[in-house]
Amino acid sequence: MSLYKKSNLNLIQFDKSDIPGLIALSASVGWDYDQYEIATVMSSGKIFGHKNGKGEIVSSSAIIPYDNKLASIGMVIVNKEHRGLGLGKDATQKCIDSVSPDCSIMLIATEEGKPLYEKIGFRTVGHVHKFLCDSYLTPESLKPNSVTIENYNENDFIEILNLDKAAFGDKRSNFLHYRINQSKQCLVAKDTKGNIVGYGLSILGPENLLLGPIVAPDFQTAALLLDWLVIEHTGKLRIDVPSGNKDFMFFLEQCGFKNVAKPPIMMLNSVSLPARNSNLFGIAAQIFG
Known part of the structure; x- marks a missing residue:
């Protein structure tokens, strides 16, 4: 159980000054996002997430809208010490709310994240290898x-x-x-x-x-x-x-x-x-x- 309180965390949209913090968050869960990959995500879409009182990034979720009525969500990460607070769900919902209600949204899920996405309403339609x-x-x-x-x-x-x-x-x-x-x-x-x-x-x-x-x-x-x-x-x-x-x-x-x-x-x-x-x-x- 997390010892942190959700009320002490701020859900915001990140900008380029947050790239080092997002790289650190990614590394904390064994993912290998670098500054170039995150810059492409920011240039193509938006990244939301939570910061604690020290200004440290403890969660993230990104959405990339395409030209018509399709968008893609990814980079859903929550710092291990802050899990159990619903931060991933809140950040992902912020991504969903940032596009039109009639926009189809896709994501490629981890096994750990799949139950969360199913609760939000996502359904499996295929696989990648x-x-x-x-x-x-x-x-x-x-x-x-x-x-x-x-x-x-x-x-x-x-x-x-x-x-x-x-x-x-x-x-x-x-x-x-x-x-x-x-x-x-x-x-x-x-x-x-x-x-x-x-x-x-x-x-x-x-x-x-x-x-x-x-x-x-x-x-x-x-x-x-x-x-x-x-x-x-x-x-x-x-x-x-x-x-x-x-x-x-x-x-x-x-x-x-x-x-x-x-x-x-x-x-x-x-x-x-x-x-x-x-x-x-x-x-x-x-x-x-």
């Missing part, structure tokens, strides 16, 4: 196809935005702009006519090179994008793959990835994910849906 890799090896089965892989340039943005919308289920203009700027590498896949048919990002985190989003017309193109993104990286890798991508997940296992978790995707104000075209092979990160 968390893959980690300590040592990547390009498999012999990877064969070049008719696409070419090139570095992204600013003129590609509208085509990428449209591909992402069809794959993810909503347009993510602000988020993609900031995510591409944050990325270590952004690649596009072009067909024989020079049309962009896929793209992939890598984000250098404190522990892993994060891979995603990866959007492609087929798993072979997704595999090529991933291989190009990681080929010169010598550290650990992470990718989160939506269910249904069996061939791509088999490819990952051939490369040395291990499927270490299968967290649920949950929705509020909707009974299903938005319509998608099955071209999403890797999500940006669990906080972004």
